[in-house]
Amino acid sequence: DLMTMVCHRPEGLDQLEAQTNFSKRELQVLYRGFKNECPSGVVNEDTFKQIYSQFFPHGDASTYAHYLFNAFDTGHTGSIKFEDFVTALSILLRGSVTEKLQWTFNLYDINRDGYINKEEMTDIVRAIYDMMGKYTYPVLKNDAPKQHVDAFFQKMDKNRDGVVTLDEFIFSCQEDENIMRSLQLFENVI
């Protein structure tokens, strides 16, 4: 029990400002919120799942939250510290297109082997569909995730070898205007 009271303090404000694309003010706001919710300075997976599930009361967000957690926890320590949090946010909100796509690729590549295969993608897509819950229009069919994945691979897998590499992914996304446009959508979140 005593061990869980270990408090983690982030590196200095200046260092974080240099490492991320946020201003000091923004980092202050972010940290105040973070510290208030997690006085110990770290978020473990259960808390993360709880937090994320609150935004999707219709369905079950825990599977997707698990993948998201792994994407945030770049050091594979089992907990997200403030630096991880802020680094990921910096990429997602203020990063370049390539960085964002790379982060997304990392999210999809569950086993971190550099390739996205159909199983990984199916897991991710199924997790996303789980978040929708039961009551949807039109009614969710069981093969909806599979079809979605097939369409995805149709688009992304250029050399038809059954896996999507980072380059194929970035290339295909850059081809698609809509994806490019929507990547700008979340700039003003903070």
Added chain:
Amino acid sequence: MAAGVATWLPFARAAAVGWLPLAKKTMPKPPVDNSSRSDEILYLNVSGVRFQTWKNTLDRYPDTLLGSSEKEFFFNEDTEEYFFDRDHEMFRHILNFYRTGKLHYPRHECIQAFDEELAFYGIVPEIIGDCCMEEYRDRKKENQERLAEDTEANESMDAPLPPDSTPRERLWRAFENPHTSTMALVFYYVTGFFIAVSVIANVVETVPCRPPEGRIKDLPCGEKYQLAFFCMDTACVLIFTFEYLMRLFAAPSRCKFMRSVMSVIDVVAIMPYYIGLVMPENEDVSGAFVTLRVFRVFRIFKFSRHSQGLRILGYTLKSCASELGFLLFSLTMAIIIFATVMFYAEKGTKGSTFTSIPASFWYTIVTMTTLGYGDMVPNTIAGKIFGSICSLSGVLVIALPVPVIVSNFSRIYHQNQRADKRRAQQKVRLARIRMAKKGTTNAFLQYKEDRGRDSDSTALCVKNRSAFEHQHHHLLHCLEKTTNHEFTDEMTYSELCMTESVGFRTSRSTSLSSQQGAQNNPTGCCPRRARRRAAMRLANSTASVSRGSVQELDTLHIKTTSIPPQTRSSLNAQADNLKLNCGEQDFTAAIISIPTPPANTPDESLPPSPAPIPGILRNTRATAFTHETVKISSL
């Protein structure tokens, strides 16, 4: 939403970038957040005491007064602070709730004052932390009970009758609450008096009086003054009958009244008299008649209307029935065992009074209850030994359940009182929690509906919604676009399931007119079904249009025929979502031009009932088309 969620919303929204490569449709535009992004310190003046806090702290709970724009009503421009004319000591606790996420109940405060403060600041008492919740609940229950007793007492006593009550209602009320009118009180006491008289007469008529001349044996007074007693009995029975009939007439529900315990007692009290009247003076039946007169003693139970204590005793006996039953059962077991033993122990003795086992029952009971009449006494040594064991165990068997029953009395009595109240509170609590949860899930659906209704304005501020809600709904909207499915509620979902199982039956009539006709059906789910029919027709046309979902075309069509759209479809009609490269006029053009080909084709090309639902399959059937079409990206 729950505590602190507003803090995490930006991160959840940022994480939505992960959906973008997967999205089947384009993402909706995010809400414009005009509020200044930098955090500022707010000044809160509560009755002169100044508090300061970050704006973000208050924004954590957007559904409270301080977290929403409601606080702007309290903003004082001259002093540039929010002024609240409330108790500053209580405010301390409320502000701490925002800071720490836990609401504590100060023990020294009055529960009602605290509740009022919570109500003012829009905070639900359910979120009081576990540390203080029990204390809060106990105090609240105590308070409520006291208030309930007071109001009940007031009501039952002095509540004036509504002026337009019928004489029947007035009569019933007079019977139930004798304190309300003088007449009722007089009647109440008169009946009480006559009950007493009747009971005393029953008792006295068996006392032996001095015999009249010419007889030696003492006569019971009942036979000596037969006429007098008969007259008194008649008078009492007449009064009781009159009272019963009056009550029966006045009762709001006669069946219920007749089944109630008190009315049964009334009937039992007066029936023997009438039966005795109609019975002939026959020697054979008079034995039964005498038995009936025993029932007259039940008149004493009529006193329970006059005594609250009797009623409570009756109720608690009823609720202790199981304990009493257990006592009886264990006694019976012991009696049987000991009676058997005593019988076989005394069997051989000459002149033994233990003639049979049932005869020994009497001995066992008398011994176990330590009465010891002495009419049956064991003579053998074995009998004496077992007899003494019997009397010792009797003390135990009887003495043990009695305290249990007594404590059960008080426990059950108090428990019943508390249990009822707790049940009522629990129901309210559950209902509130359910409502809060539904409120969250329904908020998004409500938001979509509102957007749909307001289809001509591109500005999406239909209602006064917080930035948090906007952003959250945008996030859910993105998820919808990613998966190309929409959130609905339970009712429409079950409707959909029913429709699908029935299958699509499309009409064979020509397009436009039938579509019009179908559109004109405004009620219930029929418009949806009709639209789907229309959609199917259009989808099956060979000159098909490339569109993300036929629903859009439906709604565009609907737009021109100006029928109030249903939520789902109308959402797709939002101009800002679809990357349309044509104006309003082209829509109409596109719509009018398209149906004409299907006018010829559907009759041949329509399959009897295409089972798969519109949606994904339609996408695959779509063929490329010209510039007129709505271009939606789909994977």
